Amino acid sequence: MVEVKDKPSVDTNGRRQEQMLTPDSLVMSYGEDEPLALDCGVDLAQYSIAYQTYGTLNADKSNAVIVCHALTGDQHVANVHPVTGKPGWWETMVGPGKPIDTNRFFVICANHIGGCLGSTGPSSVNPGTGRAYGLDFPVITIRDMVRAQAHLVDRLGIKDLFCVVGGSMGGMQVLEWAATYKDRVFAAIPIATAARHSSQNIAFHEVGRQAVMADPDWRGGRYIDEGTQPRKGLAVARMAAHITYLSDEALHRKFGRNLQDRDRVTFGFDADFQVESYLRHQGYTFVDRFDANSYLYMTRAMDYFDLAADHGGDLAEAFKGTETRFCCVSFTSDWLFPTEEMRTVVQALNAVAANVSFVEIETDKGHDAFLLDEPELFDAVSGFLSAAAQKRGLEPNDHEI
Amino acid sequence: MVEVKDKPSVDTNGRRQEQMLTPDSLVMSYGEDEPLALDCGVDLAQYSIAYQTYGTLNADKSNAVIVCHALTGDQHVANVHPVTGKPGWWETMVGPGKPIDTNRFFVICANHIGGCLGSTGPSSVNPGTGRAYGLDFPVITIRDMVRAQAHLVDRLGIKDLFCVVGGSMGGMQVLEWAATYKDRVFAAIPIATAARHSSQNIAFHEVGRQAVMADPDWRGGRYIDEGTQPRKGLAVARMAAHITYLSDEALHRKFGRNLQDRDRVTFGFDADFQVESYLRHQGYTFVDRFDANSYLYMTRAMDYFDLAADHGGDLAEAFKGTETRFCCVSFTSDWLFPTEEMRTVVQALNAVAANVSFVEIETDKGHDAFLLDEPELFDAVSGFLSAAAQKRGLEPNDHEI
Numbered sequence: 001m002v003e004v005k006d007k008p009s010v011d012t013n014g015r016r017q018e019q020m021l022t023p024d025s026l027v028m029s030y031g032e033d034e035p036l037a038l039d040c041g042v043d044l045a046q047y048s049i050a051y052q053t054y055g056t057l058n059a060d061k062s063n064a065v066i067v068c069h070a071l072t073g074d075q076h077v078a079n080v081h082p083v084t085g086k087p088g089w090w091e092t093m094v095g096p097g098k099p100i101d102t103n104r105f106f107v108i109c110a111n112h113i114g115g116c117l118g119s120t121g122p123s124s125v126n127p128g129t130g131r132a133y134g135l136d137f138p139v140i141t142i143r144d145m146v147r148a149q150a151h152l153v154d155r156l157g158i159k160d161l162f163c164v165v166g167g168s169m170g171g172m173q174v175l176e177w178a179a180t181y182k183d184r185v186f187a188a189i190p191i192a193t194a195a196r197h198s199s200q201n202i203a204f205h206e207v208g209r210q211a212v213m214a215d216p217d218w219r220g221g222r223y224i225d226e227g228t229q230p231r232k233g234l235a236v237a238r239m240a241a242h243i244t245y246l247s248d249e250a251l252h253r254k255f256g257r258n259l260q261d262r263d264r265v266t267f268g269f270d271a272d273f274q275v276e277s278y279l280r281h282q283g284y285t286f287v288d289r290f291d292a293n294s295y296l297y298m299t300r301a302m303d304y305f306d307l308a309a310d311h312g313g314d315l316a317e318a319f320k321g322t323e324t325r326f327c328c329v330s331f332t333s334d335w336l337f338p339t340e341e342m343r344t345v346v347q348a349l350n351a352v353a354a355n356v357s358f359v360e361i362e363t364d365k366g367h368d369a370f371l372l373d374e375p376e377l378f379d380a381v382s383g384f385l386s387a388a389a390q391k392r393g394l395e396p397n398d399h400e401i
Numbered sequence: 402m403v404e405v406k407d408k409p410s411v412d413t414n415g416r417r418q419e420q421m422l423t424p425d426s427l428v429m430s431y432g433e434d435e436p437l438a439l440d441c442g443v444d445l446a447q448y449s450i451a452y453q454t455y456g457t458l459n460a461d462k463s464n465a466v467i468v469c470h471a472l473t474g475d476q477h478v479a480n481v482h483p484v485t486g487k488p489g490w491w492e493t494m495v496g497p498g499k500p501i502d503t504n505r506f507f508v509i510c511a512n513h514i515g516g517c518l519g520s521t522g523p524s525s526v527n528p529g530t531g532r533a534y535g536l537d538f539p540v541i542t543i544r545d546m547v548r549a550q551a552h553l554v555d556r557l558g559i560k561d562l563f564c565v566v567g568g569s570m571g572g573m574q575v576l577e578w579a580a581t582y583k584d585r586v587f588a589a590i591p592i593a594t595a596a597r598h599s600s601q602n603i604a605f606h607e608v609g610r611q612a613v614m615a616d617p618d619w620r621g622g623r624y625i626d627e628g629t630q631p632r633k634g635l636a637v638a639r640m641a642a643h644i645t646y647l648s649d650e651a652l653h654r655k656f657g658r659n660l661q662d663r664d665r666v667t668f669g670f671d672a673d674f675q676v677e678s679y680l681r682h683q684g685y686t687f688v689d690r691f692d693a694n695s696y697l698y699m700t701r702a703m704d705y706f707d708l709a710a711d712h713g714g715d716l717a718e719a720f721k722g723t724e725t726r727f728c729c730v731s732f733t734s735d736w737l738f739p740t741e742e743m744r745t746v747v748q749a750l751n752a753v754a755a756n757v758s759f760v761e762i763e764t765d766k767g768h769d770a771f772l773l774d775e776p777e778l779f780d781a782v783s784g785f786l787s788a789a790a791q792k793r794g795l796e797p798n799d800h801e802i
Contacts, residue, residue: 039668040668041668135670138668139668139669139670196658197658198649198652198653198658199649199652199653199655199656199657199658199674199676200644200647200649200652200653202658202674202676202677203640203644203652203676203677203680204641204644206640206672206674206676206677206680206681207637207640207641207644207680209670210633210636210637210640210681210684211612211615211637213670214612214615214616214633214634214636214637215615216617232611232615233615235611235615236608236611236612236615236637239604239607239608239611240605240608240641243601243604243605243608246601248599248600248601248736248739251599251600251601251604252599252600252601254600255600256600257597257598257599257600257603257707257710265705267440267441267442267539267540268540269536269540269610269614269697269701271607272704273600273603273607273704275600275603275604275607276603276604276607279604279607279608280607280611283611296670300670303673303674304666306658309658335649335736338649
């Protein structure tokens with residue numbers, strides 16, 4: 001009945017766990033003398049950040065772009081994914097001649113602290129115990145993720161960034177970068193995001209966490225030590241979340257009430273409808289590439305995000321004195337991060353006379369639109385970056401010559 | 402961490418199971434010679450329907466109103482609930498002097514076939530095996546529920562109904578009554594419903610079912626025989642569903658990002674936010690009053706509902722020749738059954754020149770609005786019923802004299 005498999009058909013989960021030990025990525029490691037000061041009060045010593053780069057850093061180190069990945073994304077933006085074997089998650093956006101043009105820009109993407117693709121997280125070994133952290137890993141925030149990225153940029157000898165860009169949770173990091181490191185961000189592109197996580201979004205995350213924690217194979221977070229994996233719980237969490245990434249219209253257009261490989265309903269609990277089959281597939285493929293505890297930590301970081309609250313309740317205060325130029329993007333059918341949320345950001349930026357453009361893109365693809373083939377998005381990012389690069393005095397790329 | 406209790410603090414679940422054996426309701430039982438012919442092809446013999454009535458049937462039996470309950474509702478419309486001890490779920494709507502005035506009308510509400518408050522369902526004893534049906538219970542449809550209600554009405558000696566009324570899944574039954582028993586329904590009030598379940602709604606139901614079935618205590622549906630109960634899975638299912646019953650605005654208004662009994666976040670996975678605490682409460686109180694398998698069956702019935710498909714793909718065909726007068730009600734912030742869905746129903750009714758009025762009520766309360774204190778809803782129902790009763794030649798109540 002339940003199609004979530006107890007074991008993956010190929011050992012992608014094993015391949016993912018390998019990525020935590022020997023990532024197919026560059027790795028920056030920090031010793032006990034360079035702890036990451038976390039918002040929760042813990043100094044996290046001995047941590048690593050796994051990251052990818054694309055393009056070449058120019059002589060005056062002025063062409064660096066940080067791409068911030070979303071909740072379940074990772075650093076494999078524009079290369080074949082080492083676990084799934086699929087193309088990078090933003091190959092439409094990042095690459096030679098693409099809107100974020102790697103012929104021109106040096107692109108960095110780091111797996112977030114707390115993640116599960118090589119950066120230190122709850123599935124890493126706790127040096128204090130020799131066992132996986134599990135829930136002993138400190139709860140991290142969006143600002144902690146950005147702090148870790150800033151340390152990485154420091155190590156790379158880059159003083160300031162040409163641009164910070166990302167969607168969803170990545171967009172939260174863009175806003176946090178712009179607020180916390182005002183003089184290090186020349187341009188910022190927050191996409192399909194908000195300055196705080198809404199009540200409804202916290203509620204959906206809580207459902208996902210409860211689904212994971214309800215799975216007896218979660219073992220109070222100690223499943224790695226105990227040789228289990230909360231596959232069913234994590235699959236249910238992903239299924240619930242996945243609905244929020246689409247739109248009612250997109251689901252209707254893609255699936256409607258179409259049946260899956262049958263002419264009539266079976267009067268049972270199999271996946272009669274295509275949408276059920278699709279959702280089950282989303283659930284159980286996710287389990288092979290993502291760590292359940294990292295899922296808890298990443299969702300919690302989003303829930304805690306409230307940029308205005310961090311600045312005395314006034315969002316404009318977060319951006320006061322900014323000289324960053326912003327390109328804010330939202331999508332009409334995104335009900336997870338509706339345009340209204342982005343409008344609040346834009347209003348705060350306007351209140352401090354920031355240089356800001358705002359693009360609302362008409363689409364029925366929902367929140368996921370930022371990952372999909374959306375020509376208007378590519379045009380907006382491309383146009384904004386070209387103008388900013390010119391302002392910054394970056395060499396034009398071949399296409400522009 | 403997980404607050405879903407393994408055992409209820411008081412034995413409400415035991416009280417619920419008692420309701421299946423000796424309901425605090427009237428019960429109509431059907432023997433082997435009077436099977437219920439189900440859409441799946443099974444003839445269900447030896448079944449019972451538990452029901453409540455309010456008010457008095459008049460001499461010519463012309464004042465009967467059927468209230469159809471929603472997914473997790475039951476027959477206890479306007480009396481103290483025998484399991485929870487709480488007021489009936491529609492006491493604001495049904496009672497002496499209320500919009501559905503029991504001084505004037507004879508109100509009947511039956512627990513649906515497949516339910517868990519006294520009508521035969523998956524937790525009933527299968528006479529063929531002497532054990533609980535579990536998943537051997539046949540999958541039922543909205544039409545099957547309506548058929549069972551029609552048999553009940555027959556037994557009560559009522560030829561035709563003054564009105565059929567209900568919200569959500571209850572509204573689906575109202576539409577089915579009007580389509581299947583055209584000459585037995587004088588007036589119909591479908592509220593916050595649709596003529597078919599959307600792709601997104603099927604998706605949410607599938608998440609809930611997978612959450613239940615992922616719980617090892619579900620035991621392939623045989624949990625009653627095995628003395629377990631899939632409490633955590635059912636609680637997660639309820640939490641996910643509950644979000645869809647509210648609106649983003651209502652959640653924001655009620656909870657926003659308010660913290661629960663604390664001044665600052667705890668950097669952990671407790672219910673820091675009020676919305677988390679509220680949702681967990683919704684989850685684990687539900688488990689005490691509802692059967693997990695019934696939840697699977699009720700959600701499946703809604704998923705299968707597609708009134709147009711049952712009439713050659715043309716919704717108008719379903720209502721052709723109707724003389725029923727309709728009052729269709731939707732709510733602006735209901736994203737589970739948006740106004741657009743009701744508009745489709747109204748257009749189909751208009752296409753067959755039916756007598757139809759359509760009320761869209763402005764509210765931020767979401768789908769749940771039909772259960773809440775909504776004066777505009779009460780006014781609409783009250784006004785419609787008074788006019789219809791006059792047309793039907795029913796005695797006015799004291800208030801109108």
